[in-house]
Amino acid sequence: MEEFAALIDALVYTRSRNEKLRLIAEYLRLTPDPDRGWALAALSDGLDFPAVKSSTIRNLLMDRVDPVLWTLSRDFVGDTAETASLLWPAPDTPPAPPSVSEAVELLTVMNRKSVVAELSKLLDRLDSSGRYALLKLATGGMRIGVSSRLAKTAFAQAFEVAVDDVEEYWHGLAPPYAELFAWAAEGDAPPDIENLPTFRPFMLAHPLEETVVDLADYAAEWKWDGIRVQLVRAGGETRLFSRSGDDISATFPEFLDILPVNAVVDGELLVRGNTQGGEAGGAASFNALQQRLGRKTVSNKMLKDYPAFIRLYDVLLLEGEDMRPRPWSERRGQLEALASRLPDSHFDISSVVEATDFEHLSQIREGSRDDAIEGLMLKRRDSPYIAGRRVGYWYKWKRDPLLVDCVLMYAQRGSGKRSSFFSDYTFGCWDGDPDLGADLLPVGKAYSGFTDADLKKLDRHVRSNTVNRFGPVRETDKSLVFEVAFDSVHESKRHKSGLAMRFPRIHRIRWDKPPHEADRIETLRTLIAG
Amino acid sequence: MAAPFSWIKPEPHGIYIEPADCWVDPSRAVDRALVTHGHADHARGGHGQTVATPATLAIMDLRYNTREGATAVGYGETIRLKGGVDATYIPAGHVLGSAQILLEHAGERVIVTGDYKRRADPTCPPFEVTACDIFITEATFGLPVFCHPPIEEEMTKLLDRLAAHPDRCVLVGAYALGKAQRVIAELRAAGHNQPIYLHGAMEKMCRLYEEHGVDMGELRLVMDYSKEDIRGHIVVCPPSALNDRWSRRLPDPITAMASGWMRVRQRARQRNVELPLVISDHADWGELTRTIKEVDAQENWITHGREDALLRWCQLHQRRARALALVGYEDEDD
Ligand SMILES: [Zn+2]
Ligand SMILES: [Zn+2]
Numbered sequence: 001m002e003e004f005a006a007l008i009d010a011l012v013y014t015r016s017r018n019e020k021l022r023l024i025a026e027y028l029r030l031t032p033d034p035d036r037g038w039a040l041a042a043l044s045d046g047l048d049f050p051a052v053k054s055s056t057i058r059n060l061l062m063d064r065v066d067p068v069l070w071t072l073s074r075d076f077v078g079d080t081a082e083t084a085s086l087l088w089p090a091p092d093t094p095p096a097p098p099s100v101s102e103a104v105e106l107l108t109v110m111n112r113k114s115v116v117a118e119l120s121k122l123l124d125r126l127d128s129s130g131r132y133a134l135l136k137l138a139t140g141g142m143r144i145g146v147s148s149r150l151a152k153t154a155f156a157q158a159f160e161v162a163v164d165d166v167e168e169y170w171h172g173l174a175p176p177y178a179e180l181f182a183w184a185a186e187g188d189a190p191p192d193i194e195n196l197p198t199f200r201p202f203m204l205a206h207p208l209e210e211t212v213v214d215l216a217d218y219a220a221e222w223k224w225d226g227i228r229v230q231l232v233r234a235g236g237e238t239r240l241f242s243r244s245g246d247d248i249s250a251t252f253p254e255f256l257d258i259l260p261v262n263a264v265v266d267g268e269l270l271v272r273g274n275t276q277g278g279e280a281g282g283a284a285s286f287n288a289l290q291q292r293l294g295r296k297t298v299s300n301k302m303l304k305d306y307p308a309f310i311r312l313y314d315v316l317l318l319e320g321e322d323m324r325p326r327p328w329s330e331r332r333g334q335l336e337a338l339a340s341r342l343p344d345s346h347f348d349i350s351s352v353v354e355a356t357d358f359e360h361l362s363q364i365r366e367g368s369r370d371d372a373i374e375g376l377m378l379k380r381r382d383s384p385y386i387a388g389r390r391v392g393y394w395y396k397w398k399r400d401p402l403l404v405d406c407v408l409m410y411a412q413r414g415s416g417k418r419s420s421f422f423s424d425y426t427f428g429c430w431d432g433d434p435d436l437g438a439d440l441l442p443v444g445k446a447y448s449g450f451t452d453a454d455l456k457k458l459d460r461h462v463r464s465n466t467v468n469r470f471g472p473v474r475e476t477d478k479s480l481v482f483e484v485a486f487d488s489v490h491e492s493k494r495h496k497s498g499l500a501m502r503f504p505r506i507h508r509i510r511w512d513k514p515p516h517e518a519d520r521i522e523t524l525r526t527l528i529a530g
Numbered sequence: 531m532a533a534p535f536s537w538i539k540p541e542p543h544g545i546y547i548e549p550a551d552c553w554v555d556p557s558r559a560v561d562r563a564l565v566t567h568g569h570a571d572h573a574r575g576g577h578g579q580t581v582a583t584p585a586t587l588a589i590m591d592l593r594y595n596t597r598e599g600a601t602a603v604g605y606g607e608t609i610r611l612k613g614g615v616d617a618t619y620i621p622a623g624h625v626l627g628s629a630q631i632l633l634e635h636a637g638e639r640v641i642v643t644g645d646y647k648r649r650a651d652p653t654c655p656p657f658e659v660t661a662c663d664i665f666i667t668e669a670t671f672g673l674p675v676f677c678h679p680p681i682e683e684e685m686t687k688l689l690d691r692l693a694a695h696p697d698r699c700v701l702v703g704a705y706a707l708g709k710a711q712r713v714i715a716e717l718r719a720a721g722h723n724q725p726i727y728l729h730g731a732m733e734k735m736c737r738l739y740e741e742h743g744v745d746m747g748e749l750r751l752v753m754d755y756s757k758e759d760i761r762g763h764i765v766v767c768p769p770s771a772l773n774d775r776w777s778r779r780l781p782d783p784i785t786a787m788a789s790g791w792m793r794v795r796q797r798a799r800q801r802n803v804e805l806p807l808v809i810s811d812h813a814d815w816g817e818l819t820r821t822i823k824e825v826d827a828q829e830n831w832i833t834h835g836r837e838d839a840l841l842r843w844c845q846l847h848q849r850r851a852r853a854l855a856l857v858g859y860e861d862e863d864d
Pocket of ligand 1: 567
């Protein structure tokens with residue numbers, strides 16, 4: 001555990017990507033199995049121990065530290081695991097520290113009853129850095145500036161294998177990845193995943209920004225406002241994965257018995273309706289889809305009221321053949337052929353947007369405002385399907401955002417790097433004429449769109465304009481206007497205003513603007529999609 | 531007969547001593563000021579009369595270019611103010627010249643600590659525990675998460691990192707008054723006898739420390755040397771220069787920062803620090819609570835930092851305490 005803790009600390013303080021890769025690669029080379037496999041899991045997808053939650057740690061500490069002092073400390077530090085690692089009263093003569101594998105074994109067998117005693121014993125065996133590493137590992141999600149991709153790249157670098165191969169095998173394997181290490185480090189045969197219904201990494205797009213492309217080389221499709229999914233059938237089983245590779249099959253059981261052949265397809269998951277693309281588009285707003293997301297079980301009524309379908313974008317594997325090296329245009333042909341064999345109730349194909357030239361396409365894009373479509377996708381006709389975001393192949397060309405002026409109402413401390421700043425802002429619009437005494441109603445929340453320098457100023461504004469405190473939340477005197485950018489706005493019960501924005505971010509801070517000049521709810525209401 | 535302690539008034543801009551018409555560490559210019567130490571949030575320019583230790587006056591002179599109306603009081607010395615108030619300057623162990631001020635009037639004793647620490651510091655005499663009725667304490671690191679490790683451990687961390695990268699340099703961000711000189715003196719105590727390179731803004735204060743008898747070995751200015759010369763050496767700069775263009779003239783610097791805030795990982799990350807050194811000139815939680823116990827005053831007034839937590843500790847330990855809402859104190863990069 002000491003080496004792992006030292007690695008975590010070194011990663012926390014390392015800015016350079018290359019240095020992070022070097023540190024992880026070195027650890028993976030020098031550490032025996034299965035410790036390194038568990039460490040790799042912790043750094044990439046994270047481990048899950050159901051008995052150990054952030055609240056478990058909090059309760060554990062509350063038994064040993066005064067609750068008020070705990071809360072003040074936690075608020076300042078901004079991270080439960082770190083606060084606990086700093087406050088844990090270490091015994092005078094700590095027993096020998098556990099190895100990573102021993103810690104994982106002990107964490108795995110903990111249950112709600114035993115966790116208090118067992119986790120305490122484990123913490124007693126570690127120093128402050130060790131406790132931090134253990135608690136981070138135990139609660140999943142290290143949040144130390146290492147992405148899953150970076151960890152895999154470091155693995156590839158450590159053993160001189162291709163990272164794309166690592167990605168390909170990854171989702172068919174489980175921690176501590178014995179087969180992966182056997183293949184990469186010992187030269188054994190690669191893991192066999194052909195007959196497993198595993199997730200294949202998505203191809204992603206770059207923002208188009210100022211680039212202009214020739215439509216002879218690029219095809220355009222609408223960027224639909226649902227969630228990107230991958231439907232996989234292999235080895236007699238079908239599974240549905242979200243963009244991050246999470247298995248969401250249970251939430252959408254209607255797709256589990258519907259592909260007639262072994263295949264891996266890429267598409268947008270939508271709910272039937274007529275908001276996106278009008279009658280012809282046949283898709284409801286994102287809001288409708290949201291009713292279906294995150295459910296563990298699905299009622300028949302849900303299935304009937306919010307019928308989901310997949311709008312197909314691409315095909316990766318088809319009847320045992322890997323289509324990914326082939327050009328997009330060829331895959332598109334295969335996809336169309338496949339789509340014609342699939343039931344219309346559950347599938348359609350994302351149609352190609354026809355335009356005479358780029359200028360014409362630009363006009364079509366402008367006109368898409370009402371359609372609650374996110375914008376356009378541009379795909380190079382000869383592009384293979386490559387995992388990740390590769391420059392020059394796929395572009396996303398989002399619509400320009402909508403803008404309204406809102407008033408800052410509440411602020412909350414951020415997490416991670418921003419933990420000591422008030423960086424999460426709730427803002428509102430006027431429910432009528434402010435000069436006649438109208439109230440502000442919250443319409444959204446944002447924590448991005450500003451620079452670090454802005455953040456400091458905003459933090460100072462919140463501190464010196466607080467009128468009320470509710471735990472970690474500060475209510476401000478409502479004197480500051482934000483110009484808020486967002487992609488669309490929908491009806492929602494989440495806010496008192498009955499409205500919710502999609503992707504709100506702070507576009508500009510209007511230090512100059514008097515709050516009564518901010519926009520009204522009715523203005524926002526006219527922007528509702530569809 | 532006036533109510534007990536009614537002669538001492540915590541006001542937003544400082545502690546006001548009414549019979550003497552005099553302020554302690556006022557955050558704006560006043561006619562008469564008693565100053566605990568030279569940090570900018572305690573020592574401001576422009577007072578009519580300033581009473582401080584000789585070293586603090588020298589520091590203020592360097593910063594504000596003013597000697598007018600300065601009255602020097604040495605450690606252990608008492609000065610009689612108007613209205614029958616005596617002020618005694620007692621070592622606070624914070625930085626060169628730093629003092630607690632003991633105020634006595636009508637048989638009542640009040641101590642204003644200014645900033646202080648309880649660890650040994652080669653650049654100033656140690657904090658002296660002194661009995662009093664009201665103890666006005668700072669609380670910069672007034673949270674139980676703050677526990678400054680022994681400075682020797684941090685020096686070892688620094689020297690190990692330097693040795694591991696002979697082709698680079700370690701750039702240490704350290705507060706220009708106090709921290710920088712203490713780090714240099716501690717490096718010397720740890721046996722590091724290589725020249726240490728300084729950012730230009732550090733030079734005058736280091737010279738002032740030398741004039742006050744603190745030996746810092748060979749100091750060189752970065753601007754006088756080439757990248758090659760600096761390779762494998764330690765460079766000390768103010769925290770504000772750590773991520774500034776200035777550091778581009780250095781050979782691939784490893785960014786370090788010497789501060790009590792470095793105990794919290796996210797704080798170090800916010801400053802883009804690669805090598806956090808937990809070194810502070812303020813008392814940590816253990817020192818603060820120990821000092822309150824040892825001084826054992828009737829009442830503790832808490833200011834300058836995280837008052838809430840220390841107030842809570844006093845409650846839990848049945849000690850009378852209140853938080854003062856003084857403005858103008860900053861979390862020094864300390
Ligand atoms: Zn100070
Ligand atoms: Zn101070």
